[in-house]
Amino acid sequence: MVLKIVRYPTPVLRAKCREISEITPAIHKLAEDMIETMHAANGVGLAAPQVAVDQQIAVIDVSHNPQCLTFLRINGERVDMVKHMPIVFMNPVLDLGKSKAVDEEGCLSFPRLRGDIRRSEEIKVTFLTLNGETQTWECDGLLARAFQHEIDHLNGILFIDRLSAVGKVSLKRKLARLMEEWEEDGDAVGE
Secondary structure (H helix, E strand, O other), rough: OOOOOOOOOHHHHHHHOOOOOOOOOHHHOOOOOOHHHHHHHOEEEEEEEHHHOOOOOOEEHHHOOOHHHHEEEEEEEEOHHHHHHHHEEEEEEEEEEEOEHHHHHHHOOOOOOOEEEEOOOOOEEEEEEEOEEEEEEEEEEHOOOHHHHHHHOOOOOOOHHHOOOOOOOOOOOHHHHHHHHHHHHOOOOOO
């Protein structure tokens, strides 16, 4: 089922999400619906607060672009990224690499708004899977950026918070205009 994606400034987007202590059928259903919602919105990632759920679960699918990274290791073993997409991850712990890069990002909770965001080029993330297994993924490229973006959501951090001071000033007026438009169209994302 395609869920409604909430837009900024909905308060749940600023929530520090609760850890998932038990993987229930409801969690499986939420994950399935989140994947369907992400695909319907042409997104590469979606975090639970974006569908008004304050739990630490998110989904990513970058399989449409297999050249978007140079490596992916799961539990230390080099793997084919496409075979592991989409990924559902819960209760993530993120280790950031030292090398940074700036690239353009958008967000499903900020339709038509994009900005240049500085993030780590390589990451290591340990998380719980839907099978109850703990996995550690090491990656770079778009997948690393997507993990960082979605994990920020789980901590109440939005991509606009990561803009440079100049970026924040330049997007402030555009964001205000977009928020007026979102209000006028009844916040109908995902309906």
